[in-house]
Every structure is written in C-alpha cells, then in structure tokens.
Amino acid sequence: MKYEIPAEAEERLPAPDTRSGLLSRWFLQRFPVWRTYEHLEGKVVPKHRHSVWYNMGGLALFFFIVQVITGVLLMVYYRPAEPWMSVQRIVMEVPFGAVIRSIHHWSANLMTLALFIHLFSTFFMKAYREPREFTWLSGALLFAVTLVFGFSGYLLPWDDLAFFATRVGIAEVEKAPLLGMWLADLARGGPEVTVDTIGRFYTLHVMVLPVTILTIIGLHLFFIQVQGVSEPDFFAALPPEQKKYEKFFSEFMFGEIPIWLCMGALLVAISAVWPRGLSPEADPFGSAPAGIKPEWYFLSQFQLLKLFPGKIEAVGMFLWTMIPIGILTVPFLDRSIPADDRGRLVTKIGIVALLGLLLFTVWGGLS
Amino acid sequence: MKEAEGTERSRRGFLGFLGAVGLGWLAAAIYPVFRYLSPQAPPDPFGEDGRALVEKITSAEVSQPGMGGNGKYGNRGLLIFRNQSGTLKAFDSKCTHAGCNVAFEGERIYCHCHGGTYDLEGRNIAGPPPRPLTELGVVEEDGLLHVYRLTGGGESEAGS
Structure with a gap:
C-alpha cells in the first residue's frame, strides 16, 4: 500500500x-x-546587522563533528590501562597521531568558545523568551555537558599537569555543600585520583557523554526546526517591508559551508603551529609541578575562588553558582516581548556577568 | 455506562499496580548499580602493627640534615626529610588547600599548585592552606623507613 x-x-x-x-x-x-x-522550505533566518551570531551554533556543531571523528580515531590507540604510554605512542609513533590529537584538543577549545559566544549572543538577543524556553534550557544543558566533556578528557593523557589539575578540580567539588564529598568520591572512584578515576572518566568521555550530548543536540535542533529562529526586538519592530530574511534551506546553510571550511583550515593550522604537548607521566606520589592551571573555561571560577580563601570560600562558590542559576531561570523571569524595564535590567546583569567572566578569565590566565 | 465506569476503574487499578511493580523493579535495579559505582573504602595504609613501609624514597636519600623528598606509604603520598638538628620528619604530602603534593625545599615546604607554604614543622605559614600538614611518626629500622600515625597530633586525615 x-x-x-x-x-x-x-x-x-x-x-x-x-x-x-x-x-x-x-x-x-x-x-x-x-x-x-x-x-x-518556509523556514527563514532574519537578516540584519547582528545576523553573524546566528552562525555560532552551527559552528559549535562543526567543532563537535570534528570531535567525534578525531575522538573515534584517538580511541583506536588510546588504552585506559596504560594511558600515558598509549598517548605517547599516538604522539611519537602513529603517523599523523600528533596532529589528530592536537586537532582534538583545539577543536574542543574552539567548540567551547563557540558555545560561549552562542550562549551570550542568544542571551542578548533575548531568544530564550516564549515560546523558546526549552530550546534555551536544552542549550544550557549542552553547555554543561560540554564542560564535563572538557574536564573528563583533560585527565585521560595522565601526564602530571592533567593529574594535578584534576586533583585540584575535584577538590573544589568536594567543598560543595551536601553532595560535594559524595560526588567527588564517585567521580574519583575513591578518596584520591588514581587509575580507577581514568576508568570512570574514560567511560564518561567516550560513551555516556556522547550518547547524552547527541540526544540533547537532536532535541535542540528539532526545537529550532519547529519554532524557527527568534527575531530580536529591534528587528521585530521594523515595518514589514524593511524586514529581510534568508531561507534556511539552503541559502543560510550554504552560507555556513565557507565558514566551516575556513574553521577546518584554521584548526589544522593552529594544531600544526601549537601542537598539544605531553608532560611527563603523572606520579601520584611526587610533588606537584609548577604551572598547574585549569583549562581557560574554568579559569574564571578558579580565580574567583582564589579571592575567597579558607572559610569564606563558600561566598565565592555562592557567587559563581549564581551564573548557572541565572541561566536556568532567565526564560521564566524575563518574559516581556518587547523588553520592558525588567528585560533591560536582565540585559545589564548579563553585560556585568560577561565582563566579570572575561576579567576573571584574563586575570586567572595572567596570575 | 456503569460497565464502562467499571472498566475504567479496573484499568486504573491495573495501571497503579503496574506503576508500583515498575517502581519496585527500578529500585531493585538501581541499588546494585549504585553499589557497583560507589567506591570501596581504601585499605588502611598502616598495617597490623600500626606502621606503614615507606616506598619510593630510601633512608640513604634522607641520611644527612637538609636532605628530603617525596615518597609513598600505602596508597598515599609522603614528604620526608631530615631537619638541621638531624631528626627525621614525615608528613602526608597532600596539601590541605587543594590536595596537590607538597615539595621539600630545604627551608620550607612548598606547594607549586597555588603557592601554599609550610614551615618545617608542617605549620601553614603563607598562601591558601587552611590547616597544617598531617604529621606522621618515623622509625628507621634495618635501613628501612616506616611511618606511623601520631595520636593527638594534627588532623588525622591520613588513611581516612
């Protein structure tokens, strides 16, 4: 039939x-x-002076695809039972191994950067408002999953920088109230970072997180396809004859292709110029080397916590926790279309948060 | 009409029953998984005689005043050195701030992660550490070093 x-x-x-x-x-x-x-076929993307931000989500998707491909390739030689040796083999012996590993590293960083920009640009265009609350929330979740991806992947080479950075990172989790200790032990597989931790992080990094992120990416894209791209207030206020649109299929999509190709070339270039290093194998009992620092996307938190040492560390944690709480609640607090006084206040808070994040990241990087 | 209501009621009853069984089933499945993933308590580094053998550093490496370095006892990091008056001192090497391993630097004990500084008695004197290091007792026997838990001294985090 x-x-x-x-x-x-x-x-x-x-x-x-x-x-x-x-x-x-x-x-x-x-x-x-x-x-x-x-x-x-009827899907359109608004065309205006801020349209460039609409490419950031797609760009993050591109870097994610690169992560999947390079990640699968790295898995062929990576062995969680002898992590450092197997990564050293990838770098020293396997043809193109060093490049593939470096691309995986840089693409992870650029994916996180693209998501940062995507998050803030959709925030300032107020795309989280009705009816797109769930697109925003699924995006926030994707961002969180990406950070866990970064944190878990960082340990896998098992060099001394990775080892102690992870130890310090989880020690921060320990200090979180109530579930902190339990979560930290669960993540480490005990009170210390050991090879047991590798098993856990590896399983997370190559199995649990990929399945999770693919599911949420699917939902996120589905929402966008159903609801279309949001129009920022200044665009929505234009008289109809001044509103310009671009068809999503395929003008917008074809427009993404040159961006993706350029980014692919950029990835290869920076991976060739700044290959990802491998410091000596982690010695869980040796003294920590100098220069332990988290990846840049954790630096702002790291620096903020440094400002509140000892007993007042909870204050710093509370301040930092305001950011995820703000992200999760903003679609329900700021609902007016076009923006009212509260909406403008939310924008100002967003600017302060962005500047704070940048300031603390640079400060953390320099100190 | 009555019959339809009765069917509706028994349908709800059945769904409720199914829900309860489902929840029980889920709990029965989650508990073993939870236990499987929960880490086992690490073995006590101190044996039956209350002592732990020092590895990765030998007594020859701490034979003179001013010599010292990192080693391990059980599954934990150790910092051991001989001070200027010739006494062997040992500490759990885990910095009380963020858990990096501290280093012996002759005049002081220093943590490279965030600049935590301790004096040679293990007292936190500069930087972020909130507490002194956990000190351990040392015995030297037949050229082998052993450490033991000091009762009452400092916070007994070692072996916890």
Whole structure:
C-alpha cells in the first residue's frame, strides 16, 4: 500500500516524466512527509546587522563533528590501562597521531568558545523568551555537558599537569555543600585520583557523554526546526517591508559551508603551529609541578575562588553558582516581548556577568 | 455506562499496580548499580602493627640534615626529610588547600599548585592552606623507613 501524493504536492513537483519527478514521487509514496517539507522550505533566518551570531551554533556543531571523528580515531590507540604510554605512542609513533590529537584538543577549545559566544549572543538577543524556553534550557544543558566533556578528557593523557589539575578540580567539588564529598568520591572512584578515576572518566568521555550530548543536540535542533529562529526586538519592530530574511534551506546553510571550511583550515593550522604537548607521566606520589592551571573555561571560577580563601570560600562558590542559576531561570523571569524595564535590567546583569567572566578569565590566565 | 465506569476503574487499578511493580523493579535495579559505582573504602595504609613501609624514597636519600623528598606509604603520598638538628620528619604530602603534593625545599615546604607554604614543622605559614600538614611518626629500622600515625597530633586525615 503506497501513500497517496497530496494534491498541493502534485502541483509543485517536477513533471512525472522527468527523473527528479519520478524520484520525488517514489519517495513521497513511501514517506508521507510533504507537510514537513513545506514547513522546512518556509523556514527563514532574519537578516540584519547582528545576523553573524546566528552562525555560532552551527559552528559549535562543526567543532563537535570534528570531535567525534578525531575522538573515534584517538580511541583506536588510546588504552585506559596504560594511558600515558598509549598517548605517547599516538604522539611519537602513529603517523599523523600528533596532529589528530592536537586537532582534538583545539577543536574542543574552539567548540567551547563557540558555545560561549552562542550562549551570550542568544542571551542578548533575548531568544530564550516564549515560546523558546526549552530550546534555551536544552542549550544550557549542552553547555554543561560540554564542560564535563572538557574536564573528563583533560585527565585521560595522565601526564602530571592533567593529574594535578584534576586533583585540584575535584577538590573544589568536594567543598560543595551536601553532595560535594559524595560526588567527588564517585567521580574519583575513591578518596584520591588514581587509575580507577581514568576508568570512570574514560567511560564518561567516550560513551555516556556522547550518547547524552547527541540526544540533547537532536532535541535542540528539532526545537529550532519547529519554532524557527527568534527575531530580536529591534528587528521585530521594523515595518514589514524593511524586514529581510534568508531561507534556511539552503541559502543560510550554504552560507555556513565557507565558514566551516575556513574553521577546518584554521584548526589544522593552529594544531600544526601549537601542537598539544605531553608532560611527563603523572606520579601520584611526587610533588606537584609548577604551572598547574585549569583549562581557560574554568579559569574564571578558579580565580574567583582564589579571592575567597579558607572559610569564606563558600561566598565565592555562592557567587559563581549564581551564573548557572541565572541561566536556568532567565526564560521564566524575563518574559516581556518587547523588553520592558525588567528585560533591560536582565540585559545589564548579563553585560556585568560577561565582563566579570572575561576579567576573571584574563586575570586567572595572567596570575 | 456503569460497565464502562467499571472498566475504567479496573484499568486504573491495573495501571497503579503496574506503576508500583515498575517502581519496585527500578529500585531493585538501581541499588546494585549504585553499589557497583560507589567506591570501596581504601585499605588502611598502616598495617597490623600500626606502621606503614615507606616506598619510593630510601633512608640513604634522607641520611644527612637538609636532605628530603617525596615518597609513598600505602596508597598515599609522603614528604620526608631530615631537619638541621638531624631528626627525621614525615608528613602526608597532600596539601590541605587543594590536595596537590607538597615539595621539600630545604627551608620550607612548598606547594607549586597555588603557592601554599609550610614551615618545617608542617605549620601553614603563607598562601591558601587552611590547616597544617598531617604529621606522621618515623622509625628507621634495618635501613628501612616506616611511618606511623601520631595520636593527638594534627588532623588525622591520613588513611581516612
């Protein structure tokens, strides 16, 4: 039993005696998706002076795809039972191993950076407002998963920088109230970072997190396809004849291709110029080397906590926790379209948060 | 009509029953997984005689005043050195701030992660550490070093 082709499709499909006409009919008789096709065909992206930010999500997706490919390749030689030796082999012996590992490293950093920009640009364009609350929340979740990806992947080479950075990072988790100690022990597989921790982080990094992130990416993209791209207030206020749009399929998508190609080239270039190093194998009993620092995306938190040493560390933690809480609640606090006084206040808070984040990151990097 | 209500009620009853069984089933499945993932308590580094053998550093490496370095006891890091008056001193090497291993630097004990500084008695004198290091007792026997837990002295974090 084939499906019937709707009349409005018949009107628009190529003539049935052409090859494309035959093929499209053959497909529609098996998958009755004409209405979905029409919906996607009508999808547009607003065109204005801030349109460049619409490419950031796609860019993060590009870096994610690079992560999947290079990650699968690294898994071929990486062995959690002899982590450092196997990474050293990838770097020293396997043809192109050093490049693939460096690309994985740089692409992870650029993916996080693209997500930072994506998060802040959608924030300032107030795309989180009704009806897109869940697109925003799923995006926040994607960002959190990406940070866990970064943290878990950082330990896997098992060199001394990674080892002590992880030890310090988890020691921070320990200090969180209530569940902190339990979570830290669960992450480490005991009171110390050992090879047991590698087993846990490896499983997270190559299995649990990828399945999780793919699911949420699917949802996030599905929401965007259904709801379309949000229009920022200044664009929505324009008279209709001044609003310009670009079709998502395929003008916008084709527009992304040159960006992706350039970024791919950039990745290879920076990986060649600044290959990811491997410091000596971790010695869990030796003294910590100088220069232990978290990755840049944890630096702001690291620096903030440094300002509140000892007993008042909880104050610093509380301050930092305000950021995720703010991200999770903002769609429900700031709802007015166009923005009212509260909306403008939220924007100002966002600017302060962004400047604070930048300041603390640079400060943490320099000190 | 009555019959339909009765069917509806028994359908709800069945769904409730199914829900309860499902929850029980889930709990029965989650508990073993939870236990499986929960870390086992590490073995006490101090043996039956209350002592732990020092490894990765030998007594020859701490034979003279001013000599010292990092080693291990059980599964933990150790800092051991001989002070200027010739006494062997040993500390659990875990910095009380963020858990890096401290280093012996002759005049002081220093942590490279965040600049935590202790004096040679293990007292935190500069930088972020909130507490002194955990001191351990040392005995030298047949050229082998052993450490033991000091009762009452400092916080007994070692072996916890």
